[in-house]
Amino acid sequence: MEGKSTAVDGRRSARSAVASARVCLGQIDIGELTDAERLQLVAELERLKGAAVAAQARAVDAVRRSRESSCPRDALRSVGSEVALARRESPALGDRFVGLAQAVVHELPGALAALEGGALGERGVVEVVRETATLTREDRLEVDARLRGLYERLGWRSLGRAARRVAAELDAASVVRRMERAVAARRVGVRPAPDGMAYLSVLGPLREVVGAYAALQSRAAAVVGGGCPDEGPEGRGRGAVAADTALRLLSGRSPGQVQPVEVHLVMTDRSLLGTGGPGGSSMTPARVPGHGSVPAPLARAWVRGAGPASVWVRRLYTTPDGRDLVAMDSRRRIFGGLLRRMLVLRDDVCSTPWCDAPIVHADHVRPAREGGPTSLVNGAGRCARCNQVKEAPGWAARVARASPRVLELATPTGMRLSSRPPPVLGWGSDPPASGPSVGGSGPGQASRGRPPSRGRW
Known part of the structure; x- marks a missing residue:
């Protein structure tokens, strides 16, 4: 029993030591330090982050x-x-870290x-592990030995290039x-960008992507130079013309045609009509499910620009405080599956x-078979x-409320x-919470942890 008690105490002390160090960081009086000491602190904290990743890798590999x-x-x-x-x-990032932990602990001792x-x-x-993913354990150990003197000297991009070069030398066939x-x-992907913009990315073979980019640039140069009678620059630069051309061709539109794809835009009636009053503001931002909020004036401009024949209005019914979606107008049934659509509008993302x-x-949530x-x-x-x-x-889920x-x-x-869906108008539309706003929630109390990550760059 004594040996078992000692082991439990050891586990608790390890967790407590890390937690105590985290608390101590928040108690540092930055104002008492000189600029040189502050930068030294930044450098030491960066080294601490690396050591923390190593400890995480050893723990994850053990799991x-x-x-x-x-x-x-x-x-x-x-x-x-x-x-x-x-x-x-x-x-996806969790999977990547499991693979990284296995590689670092067993095949890259120098990196560890x-x-x-x-x-x-x-x-x-991450770059070293990615660039050596196809190698055998023996070849990875060789890459690690060659990079040992470079880990302290190179940035992450240069480390990735160095690892790729050594990998191609040791096993060119596997790299090919x-x-x-x-x-x-x-594949094609989309992700939100600041200021009501978004990135549309295409991952494809290098020669084809470079060729498509060159074609867009050539077209943009011709439009800006006045060489395209069917399209004028209208004050746009080459970058804007290239982006407009790509989006128009990808969506199959002719010049001037509206977007032939349904885009959900959740907004209050006052924001839609532009009339405020005691019951609410006309400046409440709208939300594009899965992509974030846009200012009310921009949302109204989108609606006006689409034209009356291209806009369908569907009423959404919320709780009295306006936070949660509880029902929706079902008179329009062109696309069917209104219950599924409600789930998407309510939950926003996974x-x-x-x-x-x-x-x-x-x-x-509770399986149909049960x-x-x-x-x-x-x-x-x-x-x-x-x-x-x-x-x-071992996995389980339930609706707690x-x-x-x-x-x-x-x-x-x-x-x-615990997980909560965003307010129907998006994170940040809730009134300010009373009491301390940070520092009190463990993972079992967090409300999905998503608001801070939305729009991060």
Whole structure:
């Protein structure tokens, strides 16, 4: 019994030591330091971040090995999701960190030592692991040996290039095969940008992407130079003309044609009509589900610019405080599936804490096989990954409260987290909370952790 008690105390002391160090950082009196001391503190904190990543990697690899010995192979995917919850990031990044931990602990001892010593950061080790992903353990050890003197000297981009060069020298065939397989992963993605903008990215073969870019630039130069009688620059620069051309061609529009795709825009009636009053402001921002908020004047301009024949208005019914969506006008049935659409409008993105992936599946919180109803209360929007992982042994979810909605998630290792959908008009539309605004929530109390990450750059 004494040995068991000592082990438990050791585990508690490790966690307590880290927690105490975190609290001490918040108590540093920056005002008492000189500028030189402040910069020295910044440098030391950066080294501390590397050491923290090393400790995380060793802990995550131990979890992976423990789960491999006790769980079926098809259940190991849930480890990445649990790691993502612990690190407050998406499941894809959780998977990446599980792979990084395995590589660093077992195949890159020099990188692990550099992390523990604070000479290397997480971004640098991610690049090294990525560029050596196709190599054998022996070749990875060779890459690590060659880079040992460079971990302290190079930035993360240069480290990635150096690792890629050594990998191509040691096993050119595997690098070529990886490049060939990468073609199958070509895709198009979209992510929000500041100021009501968004990035549309195309991942494809280098020669084709460079060729498409060159064609856009050539067209833009011709338009700006007055060489295209069917289109004028109208005060636009080459960059704006290239962007307009790409978006028009990708959406299949002719010049001047409106966007032939439905875009959801959630806004109050006062913001739509531009008339404020005691009942509400006409400047309440609108929300594009899955992409964030836009100012009311810009949303009104979008509606006006689309033309009356292209705008459909559907009423949304909310709770008395206007926070949560409870029903919607169902008179228009062109696209069907109004219940699923309500889930998307309510949850915005995947309801798993910190996932932020687009909603793909409308999921039963209480499974239908257990009598769970197909209803708004028992429904949750999830990405495909999170919907599949929750079926692994040890995962559980329940609706703890219907309004304001609280969804509780439990993992195989005992983590319990709560998730709340955003207000119907988006995060930041709630009135200010009373009391301290920071520093009191553990992961089991966090409300999904998403508001701070929205729009991060």
